[in-house]
Structure formats: structure tokens, C-alpha cells
Amino acid sequence: KPEGKMKEKGKKSKEKSEEEETPGKTRKRKSKEEGEEKNNKKAKKEKKEEEENKWKWWEEEKKEDGVKWTQLEHRGPYFAPLYEPLPDDVQFYYDGKPLKLSLATEEIATFYAKMLDHEYTTKEIFQNNFFNDWRKEMTSKEQKIIKDLDKCDFREIHKYFVDKSEARKALSKEEKQKLKEEADKIQEEYGYCILDGHREKIGNFKTEPPGLFRGRGDHPKMGMLKKRIMPEDVVINCGKDSKIPEPPEGHKWKEVRFDNTVTWLASWTENIQNTLKYIMLNPSSKLKGEKDWQKYEVARRLKDVVHKIRAQYQADWKSKEMKKRQRAVALYFIDKLALRAGNEKEEGETADTVGCCSLRVEHIKLHPKLDGQEHVVEFDFLGKDSIRYYNKVSVEKLVFKNLQLFMKNKDPADDLFDRLNTSILNRHLQSLMDGLSAKVFRTYNASITLQEQLKALTNSEDNVAGKLLSYNRANRAVAILCNHQRSTPKTFEKSMQNLQTKIDAKKQQVEEAQQELKKAEDEFKDTKDAKAEANVEKKKKLLKRLEEQLAKLNVQATDKEENKQIALGTSKLNYLDPRISIAWCKKFGVPIEKIYNKTQREKFAWAIDMADEDFEF
DNA sequence: ACTGCTGACTCAGAAACGTTTGC
């Protein structure tokens, strides 16, 4: 099979390139390699076997509509461990005096105590929500005593957990190994299911442990008590003919059903927002992979009609119907800026965040002229996960005029698109193309941007490191488009400095090597003997190596700086058609391992198997 | 046709964890 050969080649070239990058580096690495030789053989054999066992579901016929599986068997969720009471010498203090708490009250106290050095616990909403919920679980005796959170002293409990986690870190290698083996055993038992005759990995097979709810951003429910999930809360879903999972001893399930039109294995209702939580499969599974593949196919279909759609919404900017105009401007934002759809949310139940359709007047500012540009819209709002979206965009004159119109006679807190919501918008989109909804534009624009950027930035003359920098830059362009942010890593400044120090040192080495080469060349000129000639060659090699190392460091520094506040992972995992990246790898001889780690390769196995270097999104 | 609500699914960054690197 040509595909198989391709893969082998990729692997070999990877090993080779890694050797080249560390020429003659220390015996340590070598001896390590030799020592691993034995295991290597075994590992290779296992790898091969595993590869043959891999389920190539993408080569199979698809199931009829709505049916997700015919066989599903699993062990049910793995429940969070029960609460272990504190030792007697670890005490809670109220108003300066030690107070022995009932078991339930103590457990909740530990949730708070564990978070003591987190910023959350300083927030009033967090404290109030916590205290309210805590008091509900107290005995009436405790309720009479504990009336003021400020008089509660959790510090001893806090210290107990800090010490405990440090003790765990300090365990010996053997003890850690043992713990790991125990965890692996649980993973083996509960972490997999059988789906249509194949063993598939489950994504989250553990129930969420009880604790204090931590929302993102300014969440009105932060600090509330998240209750322990019991088997009696859990609905099991499995195949009719398969073995029904056993509930933990002395317990029963809330319900067992056999619904093969859904993909979840178990579910329960979470008590904070009263919404459902599910146990589902890992991204490497057929069920997830097939859906992922399909998502990109829908986005590729959009590619064929996007010009028509754009022409139409531009025409609609002049529509007589206000509703149509709003729809057309909103769609323009979604297309151009990759905004999310923006469903309405229940006020007071969640953090105040918006997407396109739920934008309010206060979230945009109109500048007829700004920094030499015309018709500038300044966006400033909190989006998903309370991540700030800030952008100044020059828009078409008609869009600008329409926005002025939409904002006329409105308060800052009024909806910008008062005649529009996501269901109107999506119904319209569905009528334009089967399967089209607002989020498809994000997928489409992300993927097409990657493809274009890769084309524009990659230089086939570059070495692998240089090509990877281009890849990262293309990836970064997408992350910026989708506003995928991260907090600047705490150690950023310092590690940047360290890198700079290394660069300076390397520069010096290069200079020295240059001088030495010069010296060697002079000597050769004088003596013309073979030894001197060999020396020249040696120095040349050294210089070349050092220069390469310096170049690599410089590339690293650039990459790091450009990346400090941008999260590449989300787009890589969720928005970029993996076949684009794989085609690029094959075309430019970059090993796939350089851009996708093991987990990612498992998730994208379908794409790795089917994409060749000619793939076009 | 719109409204509200629910269910099922994707997508999101932080934090925990494990491995590698550099001193």
C-alpha cells in the first residue's frame, strides 16, 4: 500500500533529522538509545500489531440516518472517591475557637479551604454563594453557631492539603509507579467501551467530583456547591443486547435506556445550572471522528457557494426590510470577523457575554474616520468564556450607515440587532445551503485562511525548523482571526530572557569559530600540509553547525514572542481541516509528528490515512 | 411565526500532570 510506505518513510526521516540536530551530542543520548534497543524491538512489534488493529471506520459504509451504533457495551461511570474525614489534629476554627464539624459540613469546608490562595475566594459573590450553600448543609446546631464567614478560619485545613500534595510529589519512584499502575487499571476497566465490535476509548469516564462551582468571568453562581453525583442520579445508555453495567454495591441507576440515536453512554443533571452532563467517547473514536470529518465537508461545500452568499448579503444591505438588513450586516460580521452566532442567555444565570446576534449598542463604537481609515467600527465585548474581543475594523460604507441606523434612538444596553436572533439567522442560512449554520463560517474561514497562509509563507528552501515557523505563523493567523487567547504564561518574561542570554552566548561562539577558522586557513596557506587542511575542514564544519544553532534559536525567539498571548491549540484541534496540514507536511517533507502529537494524530487518524499532498480544502 | 425550553453535541482555557532541559 502506498499509504503505508509513506508513513514508514515519515518515521524514518524523523529519527534521522533528530540525530542530525544533535550531532555527536554526549554519550548519554547514545547509550540511552542502545539500552533501549531491546525494548525498541518489542515496542515496534506492538506498534505494528496495534496499527493492524486500528479500526478504519472511514473506509466503511455509513449508517442510516439518525442511528449512531448497533452495539454499545460499557462499565458505567467511575465514581469520584468518597470523602475522607480530616485527621483529628487538623481543626476548623470559628471565632478563634476550634469547632468539630459534622462530616457533611466538614467536607464542604475542605472545598473552600483548598481554594484559599485562589483569587476566587476573595470575591464577594463567591463568598456569599458558598456561605449560603454551606449553611444549607449544616446541622441545625452548626447553623446556630456559624453565622459569619469572616469568623471562619480554614487555614489549618488549607495547610493540611498543601502538605498532602507536597508529600505526594515527594513520593519515591516506586511509590509513584504503583499509583500510576492503579490509575492505569481503572482506565483499562472503565475507560473503554465496545462499540460495534470495536474497543473505543471514552473521553470522560469519571463523574465530576463534588466541589465549589467556578464559572468563567463574572459568574453570578460562582462559589455555589456542586453536589456529589450518586448512581441514583445517573442514566445509563447502552445496547439492548449488551451487558448492563453494574451500579456500585448497594445502589441503583436512575434509569437504563437503550437509545442508539444518541452517542452518550451515561448522563446526569448537574445542580448549578440544571443542565445535562454526559459521558461520551474520546475524539479518536469513530463517532467523534466521523462527525468531525463531516464538519469539514460541510465547510468545503460552503466554499463553493460563499461567493454567491456574500453577493447576496451585500445586496441585502440595501433591503427595504429592516429585518433583512440586520441579518445581512450580522452575517457580514460572522463571515468577515469570525464572530460566533450569539444565542440569547438568561439574565442573571450566567456571566454577561455576547456573540454576534446578541451584541448590544454599548459593544461597538462608530468612527467615521480613525487613524487614516474610513468607516471604522470599534468592537469591545466579552465573548465565550468571558474572553475580550477588541478590534477596530474598517467596513463598507453601507455597513457603517446601517449600523448608525440600527443604533438610532437606542440605549447602550439595547440590542444592536433587535429584529434578529440566531434561529432566524440559521433558518436563513439553512435555506441557502444544506447543513449551513453560523458556525460553519468560522470553520470555513479558519481552514481557508490556513491554506492560504501556508501557501504564502512556506519556503521550500527552508529547513524543517524554518518551515515549522511558517506553519506556526499560518496557525497563528487563524488563532487571531478566531480570537483564541491565553493568559501570558507566568514565566514568560523570565524564559524569554533566558532565551536571549542563550542567543548572545551562541553569537559569541559563532564569532570565535569564525576567528579560529581564519586562523586555520592562514596556517594552511603557510604550511600547505594535509593536517592543516583537515583542520580547516573541521573548523568550517564547526562554524556551520554553530550558525545553524544560532538560526534555530532566533527562530524560537521570534515564535515565542509572537505567541505569548495567543492559544494555537483550539484552532488546530477544532477549526483547521487536518488534511490541509497533512498535505502540507507531505508536500514539504515535514514529519507529521512535528505538528501533531500522539493524541492529535489519534484524533486525526482518518485524515492522516486519506490525505495526500495534493489535498485542497 | 415567534417564544421558550430542552437535549445533545462542539468548542474553550485553566490547571494538573509528566517529561525534557539546563544548570
Place this chain on the structure above:
DNA sequence: AGCAAACGTTTCTGAGTCAGCAG
């Protein structure tokens, strides 16, 4: 060689999207 810092990976679970249904 040994240890801590840095870095990459995995886990966790909250926050969205979107379709379908009842009224």
C-alpha cells in the same frame, strides 16, 4: 548526577451552538 525550572501533554468541566418540540 541530581535537581529544579521550563515546557509539552492531558484532564477537566464550563460555555457555547443548534435543532426540535410544544404551545
